[in-house]
Amino acid sequence: MYFLAAEGGESAHNPIIPLWQEIVVGSVAFAVLCFVLMKFVFPRMEQTFQARVDAIEGGIKRAEAAQAEANQLLEQYRAQLAEARTDAAKIRDDARADAEGIRQDILAKAREESDRVIQAGKDALAAERATIVRELRTEVGTIAVDLASKIVGESLADEARRKGTVDRFLSGLESTGAR
Amino acid sequence: MFGQANVLAAGQAGFPPTVDDFYLPSILPWGAENSYWFTKITAMVWIAVGVLIIFFLASYRNPQLVPTKKQWFAESIYGFVRNNIAVDMIGHAGVRFAPYFTTLFCFVLLTNAFAIIPFFQISPNSHIAFPAILAIISYVLFNYIGIKKHGFVKYFKNSLIPPAPWYILPLLIPIELFSTFIVRPFSLAVRLFANMFAGHMLLLVFTLGGFAMLSANAWLAPVSVLSWVMTIALTFLEFLVICLQAYVFTVLTASYVQGALADEH
Secondary structure, eight states, rough: OHHHHHHHHSSOTTTTTOOOEEEHHHHHHHHHHHHHHIIIIIHHHHHHHHHHHHHHHHHHHHHHHHHHHHHHHHHHHHHHHHHHHHHHHHHHHHHHHHHHHHHHHHHHHHHHHHHHHHHHHHHHHHHHHHHHHHHHHHHHHHHHHHHHHHHTTTTOHHHHHHHTTHHHHHHHHHHHHHH | OHHHHHHHHTOOOSSSSOOGGGSOOTTTTTTTSOSSSHHHHHHHHHHHHHHHHHHHHHTTSOOOOOOHHHHHHHHHHHHHHIIIIIIHHGGGEEEEEHHHHHHHHHHHHHHTTTTSSSOOOOOOGTTHHHHHHHHHHHHHHHHHHHHHOOOOOHHHHHHHOOOSSSGGHHHHHHHHHIIIIIHHHHHHHHHHHHHHHHHHHHHHHHHHHHHHHHHHHHHHHHHHHHHHHHHHHHHHHHHHHHHHEEEEEHHHHHHHHHHHHOOOO
């Protein structure tokens, strides 16, 4: 057949005229292909692309949010640290001031105490002295009167007591001594 | 195949090849000459449709955010047409056409590829019926999109009246009408058809030529071998044409849609 067609020269077919059967078959086949691919495959690919974009952008957004939160926390910690430092310094200053106050208090108290002790000692001494002076006066008077009695030969004790001679003498002596 | 080769070697096949070599006998009913419902050509179209559907459904049955190898491959085909054709030509609005363009690209590429796949070795697109269908769809698509976007009158005004001085318009409007609304579908269909037709014819010439020379004179055997080497070289060329024509058909369709969507001429 090929041979005959080649011999005949004129072909039974014109390649530029489409066969209507092939148009029908091709249309149906291509329509089926379009229907399946455009309905079930490519929209899902588009969805996957979108999901991928979302995943990446979401990841970036999450990372940015985490970064911002971390920065904020860092800032907060820094503020807290500075605050704590200020507080510590204040506490230290206060403590120093307190210590100074306490020291002053203790010093004052100690001084007061020592003054009090000294005063008490002085008082005790004065009292002692007064007592001694009084005793001495009595004793000296008695001794002097006794002595004088022995010298004079008579008892002057009642006389001296009566007239306060000894006292007078002693007072004069004292005032002379004091002068 | 070797049986066929023997037949060829015995000089029973015609040389040079003719247009009739493109019209193969029917499969069902077997061997009928003028029955075109179920031939090798229509069978290949169905196979192409089946292969594409199965491939895409299987690789996208359970899509993952982190794709598997198969899913990645399917995605990169779609991503290629979507980003390098639809978005590049039309801009962001082109994304909604990407599914059709990808379907078109895959269908043309695979049916073209049958031209060099062993045992198929003829492309359905060497029958003008199939490129014609695709061209008519593209034609209807870009006109429909344009009319839908601009309205009937404004669309034709945009398409037919270029921004030119008034006195040159009587010359330009018929040219625009002719090139946009008459020539476009024909050029689309004929470009694809003629490329595949010529490619198949070239391979036939060199293959059959080798057998013809061998059967004419045994001393011509080296030339026959050279002829078959040329067949192999031309198969590589044909591979280039296959990919290029699938790409060109899709890009031109995208370009027409872009022109229909454009606000100004």
